[in-house]
Amino acid sequence: MDTQAIARIIDKYHGEPSSLIQVLLEIQADCHWLPGEALELVAERLRVPMSRIRHIATFYKAFSLVPKGRHEVHVCMGTACHVRGAPRILERLTDLTGLQPGETDLELKVTLETVNCLGCCALGPVMVVNGKTHGKLSPAAAADVMKTYE
Amino acid sequence: MSDVTLQIDGKQVAAPAGATVLDAASAAGIVIPTLCHHERLAxxxxxxxxxxxxxxxxxxxxxxxxxxxxxxxxVVRTRSDKIDRIRKSLVELLLAHAPDSTRLKELAREYGADRDRFEPAEGFCVHCGLCVRYCAEIKKLHAVGFIDRGIRKEISFLPEIASRECAGCKECFPLCPTSYLQAAYVLVEALAFPPPPSTR
Amino acid sequence: MSRVEQRLTSRDALEQAIRTAASRRDPKKRTISTCGGTGCLACEATDVITAFRDELEKQGLTAEVEFRSTGCHGFCEKGPIVVVDPEETCYLQVTPKDVPEIVSQTIRAGKVIDRLLYVDPLTGAKSVRESDIPFYKNQKRIVFGPNRKIDPQRIEDYLAIGGYRALAKALFDLSPDEIVAEVKASKLRGRGGAGFPTGVKWEFTQKAPGDTKYLVVNCDEGDPGAYMDRSLMEGNPHSVIEGVLIGAVAVGSHEGYVYVRQEYPLAVKNLGIAIEQAEELGLLGKDILGSGFEFHLKVHRGAGAFVCGEETALLMSLEGRPGEPRPRPPYPAVRGLWGKPTNINNVETWANVPLIINEGSAAFASIGTETSKGTKIFSLVGKIANTGLVEVPMGIPLRDVIFKIGGGIPGGRKFKAMQTGGPSGGCLPEALLDLPVGFDELTKVGSMMGSGGMIVMDDATCMVDVARYFVDFLTEESCGKCVPCREGLRQMHRILTRITQGKGRQDDLAALEQLSETAVEASLCALGKTAPNPFLSTLRYFRDEYEAHINEKRCPALSCKALISYYIDPARCRACMICLKKCPTQAIDGGKKRIHVIDQAKCTNCGTCLEVCPAKFDAVRKLSGVPVPPPPPDDQRTIAGKANEP
Incomplete structure (x- = not known):
C-alpha cells in the first residue's frame, strides 16, 4: 500500500485522532495487515503516540502486525459451536496445517484463526474460509474442505 | 472548592470535593495499601x-x-474480614509473578498471603502501569507502552524512542513495585534486540 | 417501485409519504419475502435470491409480483426461508433449484409445494402458513416481526409499516420530559445485559449539566451464541435509528454513534444505507421534519474486543483508545464520551422505543412480569432442534421456550442445562425450567438475562468443560487492566483445565471459590465482576460433576478427552474395516472377519472411530472412570459368515 492511499484514508476522517481505530481498520482491510511504515505515517498524521498505536494494534483482534496467508480460515469457537464439537474441528485443522490459532505458515498460504461467534449457530460447528461459510462440520469434513484450498 | 465530610473507619474526615477516598484517608493519616497509585499520575x-x-x-x-x-x-471502612481476604488474594495472585518483590513480601506479611498459593506465572510484571503512565503523563515521551490484552498484556519499550531517551532518564525504574526488575529487563531487551519496525 | 425522494419537511409530508408507501403495498399482491439474514446467506440464500429475480424476469412476472430480500426471519435452523404472501405460505430450506417450481406452481397456479413445508417431527403434520409452525406460533414478535415485512435497504418499506410516526409524535406532541416519563412508565429495562431501567438512565443524561450530550447505540454484540442485535441491525435498522432519534429529543442530544462490530459486515452496510436514506428524507440531520431539531448519527466499527460491550470500554474505543474500562463513578450519564454526558443503550433497547411511543407505555407494560416488561429476543442455540431467534413475552417459562418453540433436544438425547447470559451468565438445570423469564428471576438463580443468548446443552455436555470454556473465553477477552480479572482468570483457567484433564486436586474447588469472590468483589468492570458466574452456577447445580472429575477422574458426560477411552464392543463389531482404515494413528488392530481392537497406547482419543462406525453396528463406546476391558482372546476374534453384515 503506498503512502498516498494511507494519506487518503486519514484525510477521509479529517485527521481526527479519535478516528485512529477506523483508520487502522481500513488499512487492515486493504493490506490484510498493518505494515510498520503505515503505522508510522498514521502516528505522524493523527498526532498519536506510537505506543498507543501498538497497544491498539495488539489489543483488538481485527488487527495483525504480520502479513496474513492467502487463505484465511476462521473456526468458530462460539458456545453453540463448542457444544456441537468445535474443539475437535480446530484440533483436526491444527494437526493438518501444523498451525496454532493466530499463526500463518511460512509460505503465507494459510492463516488459521478462531472467532468467538459467527452468528450462524444453526449451522454449527462452522468455519469460514475466505469469507465462505462451511457448516455442520465433522472433523473429517473440515479436513476435506481445507484440502480444496491451494 | 467546598469541603465534603465523610466518615472513614469511624473518624469524621473533611476532604475537598473532587478528592478521592484514598486522598481523604491519606490526609487523615489512615493507611490504605496501593501498588498502582502515584500521586502525580491520574x-x-x-x-x-x-x-x-x-x-x-x-x-x-x-x-x-x-x-x-x-x-x-x-461511610468508609478500610479494614474488614472481607477486605483483608480480598487483599490477601490479590497479593497471592501477584506473588505468582514476582515472589521476591520487597513490596509484595511486606504486603504478604500484613495480609497473611501465601506466596505459593497459586502456580507461578510468567514474567515479573504486575501491570501496575507506573512506568507506562509516568513516561506518558509526566515525561510525555511514550517510550514504554502496553501491548496486547488480558493474560498476554505486557509492557514494551519502543526501541526508536528508548534508544534516544531512556539512557539519561530511567526515572521509571524506581517506581516499579517488583524492584524495577521488569522495566530494566524489558528495556535492555528492546535495545539489544530491537524487533523489526513492523512487528512487536 | 419509485422511491420517496423528496425531503420531508413537515409532519404532514411524513404522513403523506407513509400513505404513499403503504398504498403501493397492495395486500392482495403476491409478495415473495426471502430471508437474507447472515444465517441464511451462509446457507446460500444469495443464490436463492438471484434465482428468484431471474425466474420472475424469465416468466415475465416482475410487475405482478413483489420480491423482497429481507432481514432475518429467525428460524435459522430451516433456512433459507421463503414466505409467499398474501397466503403466508412458508417454504423452508429452499434451494435455487426449487425456485422455478415455486414461481410456476405457487405464484402462477396458487398451489402449495408439499415437500418444502414444515413437518412436525413428532406428528408428521405439515404447516402451510408461517404462523402455524409451532416455532412461530408460540412467540410474540413485536420487535422482531417487522423484519419479514421490509427490505432493510429501502426506507419506503419502513415507512409503509408506519415508520417514523413515533418520531413525529416525539417531536410535535410530547415534551422531552413527557417522553422520559413515558419510557419510565413502560418500565423498559436495558436489553444489553444489566437490565437497568432505560427511562431512569435517560433522565440522568437529560438532567446532567452541559449543552453537548451524546447518544450511543451499543451493537458490539460479543456474547458467543447471541446474534439478535445483529439481526435487528441487519433487518430493521430504521427501527433503531428512530429509537435513537426519540432518545435524542428526550435528552437533548444532537450527535450519536452506533458502535457496531466489524465482524458484522451486513449490519454495517445496511445501517450505512439506512442512515443515508434517512438523511436524504430529512429524518436525520438538520431541521428534522421541519421541527428545527438537529441530530447526526455516525457509525463506528468495533475492531474485535468483547470487553467493548462494557459501556466505559466502549467509550474508550469510540475515542480511539484501547478498550480498557474506566472506573465508575463518574457514570457516562455525567461524564461519558469526551467528558460529556452520554447515554448508551443496546440495539434491542433502542428498537423497543418507537413501539412504546406509538402504542403507549401502558400497552407495553401490559406484557411481561412485575419487574420485566415487554418481550425479549433470545437466540436459542446449541443442542436444540429449532435453532433460531425467538421473541417471547417476559415471564414465559424457560420450558416453553425450549420445548414448545425450540422443539426440544435433537438426536434422542436428554436435556441437561440451559446457559443464559453468555460469559457473564450461568447454567440452569432441568429443575429450574419452570422459571419465568425475567431479569430478576434469572439473577436470583445465579444466571443473567444478558443480551439474550440461550444455549441448550444435552447430557453429552460436560459442565466442568463448559465452565472452563467460558473462563477460557474471558481470559482471552479480559482487557488485562485489573488484577482480579486478569490474574484471577489466569489461575481459574489453569485450575479448571487441570480438573478436565483429570489432574484436579482436593483444594481446587476452594481455590476457585476464593478467586471467584475476589473477581466478583474487586474487579474494575462488569466483565470481571460477572466472570465467575459460569463456574459458580455449574458448581451450584452440577457439583457432582466436579467431584467426579476430581475424585474419580471420571467425566460423567464422556466428553473430557483426557478422561475417556474409546473401546470397540466385540459383541457388536462386524469387522467392517472402516474405523481401522480411518484411524489417523493406526491404533486399531483387526482385519477382514477379525474383530477390531483399539490399542489404547496408540489411541489419541480423536473419536474418528466412533464417528465413522456405521450406525447399524454402533460398536464403538466411550468409557470414563472404568478400566477398558481387555481385548477378546485371539481365538475368539474371528467372525463367522460374511464379515460386514450384522
Whole structure:
C-alpha cells in the first residue's frame, strides 16, 4: 500500500485522532495487515503516540502486525459451536496445517484463526474460509474442505 | 472548592470535593495499601489493593478508593474480614509473578498471603502501569507502552524512542513495585534486540 | 417501485409519504419475502435470491409480483426461508433449484409445494402458513416481526409499516420530559445485559449539566451464541435509528454513534444505507421534519474486543483508545464520551422505543412480569432442534421456550442445562425450567438475562468443560487492566483445565471459590465482576460433576478427552474395516472377519472411530472412570459368515 492511499484514508476522517481505530481498520482491510511504515505515517498524521498505536494494534483482534496467508480460515469457537464439537474441528485443522490459532505458515498460504461467534449457530460447528461459510462440520469434513484450498 | 465530610473507619474526615477516598484517608493519616497509585499520575484502578467498603443508602459495596470520589456522608471502612481476604488474594495472585518483590513480601506479611498459593506465572510484571503512565503523563515521551490484552498484556519499550531517551532518564525504574526488575529487563531487551519496525 | 425522494419537511409530508408507501403495498399482491439474514446467506440464500429475480424476469412476472430480500426471519435452523404472501405460505430450506417450481406452481397456479413445508417431527403434520409452525406460533414478535415485512435497504418499506410516526409524535406532541416519563412508565429495562431501567438512565443524561450530550447505540454484540442485535441491525435498522432519534429529543442530544462490530459486515452496510436514506428524507440531520431539531448519527466499527460491550470500554474505543474500562463513578450519564454526558443503550433497547411511543407505555407494560416488561429476543442455540431467534413475552417459562418453540433436544438425547447470559451468565438445570423469564428471576438463580443468548446443552455436555470454556473465553477477552480479572482468570483457567484433564486436586474447588469472590468483589468492570458466574452456577447445580472429575477422574458426560477411552464392543463389531482404515494413528488392530481392537497406547482419543462406525453396528463406546476391558482372546476374534453384515 503506498503512502498516498494511507494519506487518503486519514484525510477521509479529517485527521481526527479519535478516528485512529477506523483508520487502522481500513488499512487492515486493504493490506490484510498493518505494515510498520503505515503505522508510522498514521502516528505522524493523527498526532498519536506510537505506543498507543501498538497497544491498539495488539489489543483488538481485527488487527495483525504480520502479513496474513492467502487463505484465511476462521473456526468458530462460539458456545453453540463448542457444544456441537468445535474443539475437535480446530484440533483436526491444527494437526493438518501444523498451525496454532493466530499463526500463518511460512509460505503465507494459510492463516488459521478462531472467532468467538459467527452468528450462524444453526449451522454449527462452522468455519469460514475466505469469507465462505462451511457448516455442520465433522472433523473429517473440515479436513476435506481445507484440502480444496491451494 | 467546598469541603465534603465523610466518615472513614469511624473518624469524621473533611476532604475537598473532587478528592478521592484514598486522598481523604491519606490526609487523615489512615493507611490504605496501593501498588498502582502515584500521586502525580491520574487514577488507574488496576491493582485493586486499595479496595474499601462503602456504605451508602444502606448498601455495602467494595470500591477502589484510589478512583472513587468522596461524597457527603459516605461511610468508609478500610479494614474488614472481607477486605483483608480480598487483599490477601490479590497479593497471592501477584506473588505468582514476582515472589521476591520487597513490596509484595511486606504486603504478604500484613495480609497473611501465601506466596505459593497459586502456580507461578510468567514474567515479573504486575501491570501496575507506573512506568507506562509516568513516561506518558509526566515525561510525555511514550517510550514504554502496553501491548496486547488480558493474560498476554505486557509492557514494551519502543526501541526508536528508548534508544534516544531512556539512557539519561530511567526515572521509571524506581517506581516499579517488583524492584524495577521488569522495566530494566524489558528495556535492555528492546535495545539489544530491537524487533523489526513492523512487528512487536 | 419509485422511491420517496423528496425531503420531508413537515409532519404532514411524513404522513403523506407513509400513505404513499403503504398504498403501493397492495395486500392482495403476491409478495415473495426471502430471508437474507447472515444465517441464511451462509446457507446460500444469495443464490436463492438471484434465482428468484431471474425466474420472475424469465416468466415475465416482475410487475405482478413483489420480491423482497429481507432481514432475518429467525428460524435459522430451516433456512433459507421463503414466505409467499398474501397466503403466508412458508417454504423452508429452499434451494435455487426449487425456485422455478415455486414461481410456476405457487405464484402462477396458487398451489402449495408439499415437500418444502414444515413437518412436525413428532406428528408428521405439515404447516402451510408461517404462523402455524409451532416455532412461530408460540412467540410474540413485536420487535422482531417487522423484519419479514421490509427490505432493510429501502426506507419506503419502513415507512409503509408506519415508520417514523413515533418520531413525529416525539417531536410535535410530547415534551422531552413527557417522553422520559413515558419510557419510565413502560418500565423498559436495558436489553444489553444489566437490565437497568432505560427511562431512569435517560433522565440522568437529560438532567446532567452541559449543552453537548451524546447518544450511543451499543451493537458490539460479543456474547458467543447471541446474534439478535445483529439481526435487528441487519433487518430493521430504521427501527433503531428512530429509537435513537426519540432518545435524542428526550435528552437533548444532537450527535450519536452506533458502535457496531466489524465482524458484522451486513449490519454495517445496511445501517450505512439506512442512515443515508434517512438523511436524504430529512429524518436525520438538520431541521428534522421541519421541527428545527438537529441530530447526526455516525457509525463506528468495533475492531474485535468483547470487553467493548462494557459501556466505559466502549467509550474508550469510540475515542480511539484501547478498550480498557474506566472506573465508575463518574457514570457516562455525567461524564461519558469526551467528558460529556452520554447515554448508551443496546440495539434491542433502542428498537423497543418507537413501539412504546406509538402504542403507549401502558400497552407495553401490559406484557411481561412485575419487574420485566415487554418481550425479549433470545437466540436459542446449541443442542436444540429449532435453532433460531425467538421473541417471547417476559415471564414465559424457560420450558416453553425450549420445548414448545425450540422443539426440544435433537438426536434422542436428554436435556441437561440451559446457559443464559453468555460469559457473564450461568447454567440452569432441568429443575429450574419452570422459571419465568425475567431479569430478576434469572439473577436470583445465579444466571443473567444478558443480551439474550440461550444455549441448550444435552447430557453429552460436560459442565466442568463448559465452565472452563467460558473462563477460557474471558481470559482471552479480559482487557488485562485489573488484577482480579486478569490474574484471577489466569489461575481459574489453569485450575479448571487441570480438573478436565483429570489432574484436579482436593483444594481446587476452594481455590476457585476464593478467586471467584475476589473477581466478583474487586474487579474494575462488569466483565470481571460477572466472570465467575459460569463456574459458580455449574458448581451450584452440577457439583457432582466436579467431584467426579476430581475424585474419580471420571467425566460423567464422556466428553473430557483426557478422561475417556474409546473401546470397540466385540459383541457388536462386524469387522467392517472402516474405523481401522480411518484411524489417523493406526491404533486399531483387526482385519477382514477379525474383530477390531483399539490399542489404547496408540489411541489419541480423536473419536474418528466412533464417528465413522456405521450406525447399524454402533460398536464403538466411550468409557470414563472404568478400566477398558481387555481385548477378546485371539481365538475368539474371528467372525463367522460374511464379515460386514450384522
Amino acid at each position: 487514577p488507574f484502578g488496576g491493582c485493586r489493593l486499595c479496595v474499601v467498603e462503602l456504605e451508602s443508602r444502606g448498601q455495602h459495596r467494595l470500591v477502589a478508593s484510589c478512583a472513587h470520589p468522596v461524597e457527603p456522608d459516605l
